[in-house]
Amino acid sequence: MYLVTFRLDPGEYDEEFHKLNDAIQATAEDTDGYLGKRTWNAQESEEVLVIYYWKSLDALGSFGADSDHKQAKQRWTEWYDAYEVTVTEVVEAYGSGFGADADPPA
Template identity: 35%
Template sequence: MISASFIFDKREYDDEYFALDGRIAEIAKATQGYIGEEAWQNLENGKVCTVYYWEGREGLRELMASAEHLRAKSQSSQWLAGYQVVVSEVIATYGTKDYDHLLNKRPFDLGGWKGPPASP
């Protein structure tokens, strides 16, 4: 599994930003192996983070190659005061069974090690 964390500082958003952001979200959802996304904002420093998850790298490659993503990247300084993207290979996920998260029901396997016992 692959995750891509898009971390950024906001500037002023406009209608063009919202239209492009919505289109990129549609494209991401249509890519190969797309699992889902989640986002949050740090209230102390204002940074925003959106994390996308895919089964493999191909979906991320598809998104990065899309015309809309390339356009957003070239115009990012209009809407963002800087950004960082962190692409990671997710080797495991775990948590309590009652926690509502898009990865909560995924198997945990590190080559025979089954991870910590589930919390109640």
């Protein structure tokens, strides 16, 4: 499994951002190998972390080739003050007490 951590400092979102963002999320959900996402908001700042779960690098690469996704990456300065993407391979995951939240979100 692979995790893509999208760390962002939001700027101003307009109608075009929301349309593009919704299209990108729909594409992710339709991509074979997409396992889900979780979002966290920092209490002390406006920083947001979105963790996307992927079955394989091939699945992630397929999503990355999407034209809407490419367009959003080129236009990031219109909507974010800063961003960072980290791709991580999960070697092992374990724990207890989160119930259904212990697994990647569906």
